[in-house]
Amino acid sequence: MIKRTALVLSSLLALNACEPKPQRNITNVETATNNIVAKDVHTQSNANEVTLSHLDMDIKVDLEKKQISGCALWTIDNKSKVKELKLDTYDMIIDSVAVDGKQVAYKRGVVIPHLGSALHIPIEANSRQVMVCYKTGPKARALQWLDPQQTHDKKFPFLYTQSESIYARSWIPCPDGPGIRFTYTARVTVPKGLMALMSAENPQQVSDSGVYHFKIDVPVPAYLMALAVGDITFKSIDNRTGVYAEPGMIEKARYEFEDVGKMVTTAEGLYGPYRWGRYDMIVLPPGFPIGGMENPRLTFCTPTIIAGDRSLVTLIAHELAHSWSGNLVTNATWNDFWLNEGFTVYFERRIMEQMMGRTYADMLWELGYQDLVKAVDEIGPSSNDTWLKLSLEGRDPDDGLTDIAYEKGSLLLELIEQNVGRAKFDKFLAGYFNDHAFKTITTEEFLNYLNQNLINGDTALINKLNISAWVYGPGIPANCPRAAQERFTKVDAERVKFEKGAVPAQLATTGWTTHEWLQFLRKMPATLSVPQMKSLDDAYKFTTSGNSEIADLWFVMAVRANYKAAYPAMEQFLSTVGRRKFLQPLYGEMMKTPANTEMARQLFIKYRGNYHPLAQETLDKMVLGKK
Structure with a gap:
């Protein structure tokens, strides 16, 4: 399989053979897609041996104790007939484990920095269900518990999660890798009067009982698991878009996001149908650490984009674009992160160009280029961390979440577009999203697909693009495009x-x-x-x-x-x-x-x-x- 891939890729990369290539990482998990094996060094699970197809959660959110407790029921297929299932956990208290309804003795692995400790569960060849009952610990990295004074309205406590990159394991015992996808349902109990939302089908009204039910019937990776609990209300934008926020923020948020429905339609016109049903957003309290998080069906947003004049909604275009690049087609490992963010930045700017005009998009491209120059200078122009294909073994994957993936990745796509023509490149990207929908992909797989479906062994084009200098080379390549000024x-x-x-x-x-x-x-x-x-x-x-x-x-x-x-x-x-x-x-x-x-x-x-x-x-x- 790997030899076949190398042969296919050779026509694309041979003219750039002098560029260094990253060493392949080795771990216990391999994500197989289209006969290419991706090594994931950031999960201790053995999802390559045991398929985990569905998660059914029943959890309670205690805002006073600042703890989530409950059970996670996994549907499994022990395809390799191994003797144990391994799941990722981080600062988690395990109360009990049952396999097919029977309590079993489990073991906890040694704690590894960033990765946490593996949960070892004995299973049989024909085991079908594994239930883990647990409580989150005080150092759960995904969770921010807010006291009332830390919220916008300062009336009720609030909880939200941030699972990317490998923090889902701190609130769900799971196989926590971007290349491992599963469906899920959940029953979530919260204090009466508050609303719970997830990256799934969501309510639009507060439940009188404080109990909420969720489901998503398309497979997603653990980093897209999300939960928010608080004094939340909803406003519709159109028949498939809307916004959630605290009551004191909801009118401002609704005004700011007036054009989001048009954004969805614009995105569909570029690269095919939106496949997630509704597209809603939640404006979180001020402590949210990033601009936005593309949780399926419910983008988590920072309130810093509420400027009062709709001038910062480019961020929403970015998170919406993730519904194709990242959520629909997902990077197999964090070493392939540019396949997530680089594609999304390119798509975001195409949306904004369509809605605001070329000169507006040119400004976004130029500011992004400036961010790339700054990132390369700070990281070091000869550093391997400025490659698109990363090597993060033994490190926190957040080390790779830099502007390199975003800006260098998007500029590579812009370079390809400029050399093959926009119409041809758009057709290619639409096909790429469709052919890999709800699947994962590696950098090498993408290069293989690019060669087969767009470059077709054109040596003149290969030489002009010099793709290996982008993917497996440091800094900013000499043929980097610049926007009009x-x-x-x-x-x-x-x-x-x-x-x-x-x-x-x-x-x-x-x-x-x-x-x-x-x-x-x-x-x-x-x-x-x-x-x-x-x-x-x-x-x-x-x-x-x-x-x-x-x-x-x-x-x-x-x-x-x-x-x-x-x-x-x-x-x-x-x-x-x-x-x-x-x-x-x-x-x-x-x-x-x-x-x-x-x-x-x-x-x-x-x-x-x-x-x-x-x-x-x-x-x-x-x-x-x-x-």
């Missing part, structure tokens, strides 16, 4: 005027979008003077901006310039925003000088409890120096 050229001209002494009133900024303002601020000199900062602030009110993207960049500039007039608003921002994208650069800037380092430590200690455990881990290292 029509709108940013005008922005840069106004910025230069300001640098030469023009006052803001003399600048032509009317009608600028968020992206133009970001370009304007990003390209400013490294350190502006306090008078320059004040003149910009007086004119454009950056310190009090409700746009989180602009505000965060402005606060970074304020720290750099020692513009203390912005510090009270910056503290308010840090007290209410939990998104790592904003926290890391802002705390990171403060850590550059002794005086500001002390400020960073004081602010972080003060507001640490408002941040998700994943953000806490990141900032503990950055600000407090913890290992």
Whole structure:
């Protein structure tokens, strides 16, 4: 099988044989798709030997104890007739295990950093069901338990999960790998008066009993398992889209997402039908550590995209695009993460181009390119972590969740489009999503499919694309495409005027979008003077901006310039925003000088409890120096 794959791929890669190739990782789990075997080094389960086809959960959410308890019933097929089933767990209390209704003696494996401990369950050749009854531990990395004061409305406690990359194992005993898919049903009991939602078919009204039932009848990997519990209400957008949020946020959220139904239709026009039924979103409390999470049927969103002018809904286009790239066609391992995010960024920008025009999309491409340059500089231009195909054995897979996968991956697809033509590439991508629907795929499989269905051994095209320099090479390849700069050229001209002494009133900024303002601020000199900062602030009110993207960049500039007039608003921002994208650069800037380092430590200690455990881990290292 592997030899056959190598032969097929050779026509695509032979002209780039001088590029280094990653060593294959070895683990106990192999995900077989289309005769290619993917090694997953981040699960201790043996799902390659025992098929786990369906999960039936019955759990209770205790918001006072901050604990989930209940049972997970797995339907299995011991196809290899092995003597045990191994599941992933992390900081989990196991109460009992039963196989086909009979209690069995189980064992816990040694705790491995990041991976947790394997749960070893004895099974027979004909075993069909395994039930694990359990409780979550206090260090469950997927869970953020919020006290009322940490929510938007400050009335009721709240719980939400974040299972990507390998954190589902901290609230469900499961085979926790992206290449392992299963269907699920769930019965979830929560305090009366609160609503529960999952990445499944969802209610739109609060249950009087506090009991909710969920199901999803298409297979999903564990990282797409999601749960939210709180004082939540629902507003419809159209017949298949809607938004959930706390009551005090729902009207703002509904207004912001007015065009989401149109987005779904636009996406379908590009690459085929949306296959998940409804597309709903939930705006979570401020501590959510990322911009959005593409949980099937229910995108989890940060409130930082609620700007009041629909200017940041590109994030929704991104999470929607995951309904094709990532959720429908899933990377087999975290080493293949670019197949998830690179495709999604490309798709997101095609959606936005269709809805907002080419020059608008060009701004997204250019800002993304700038993010890629920054990521490569920070990681190191010769580092293997700047390859698209990663090698994460022995490491937390979150180490690979960088802008490399997003921006370098999407730019490779843009390069291919430019060389084969958009119509031809669109037809290819539509076929790719259809042919691999509800399946997993490796990097090598994709290259194989690309060669067979688009490149067809065209050596001139192979040489021009130089794909191995992208996939198995560091940094930014020489043939990286750049977007047109029509709108940013005008922005840069106004910025230069300001640098030469023009006052803001003399600048032509009317009608600028968020992206133009970001370009304007990003390209400013490294350190502006306090008078320059004040003149910009007086004119454009950056310190009090409700746009989180602009505000965060402005606060970074304020720290750099020692513009203390912005510090009270910056503290308010840090007290209410939990998104790592904003926290890391802002705390990171403060850590550059002794005086500001002390400020960073004081602010972080003060507001640490408002941040998700994943953000806490990141900032503990950055600000407090913890290992």
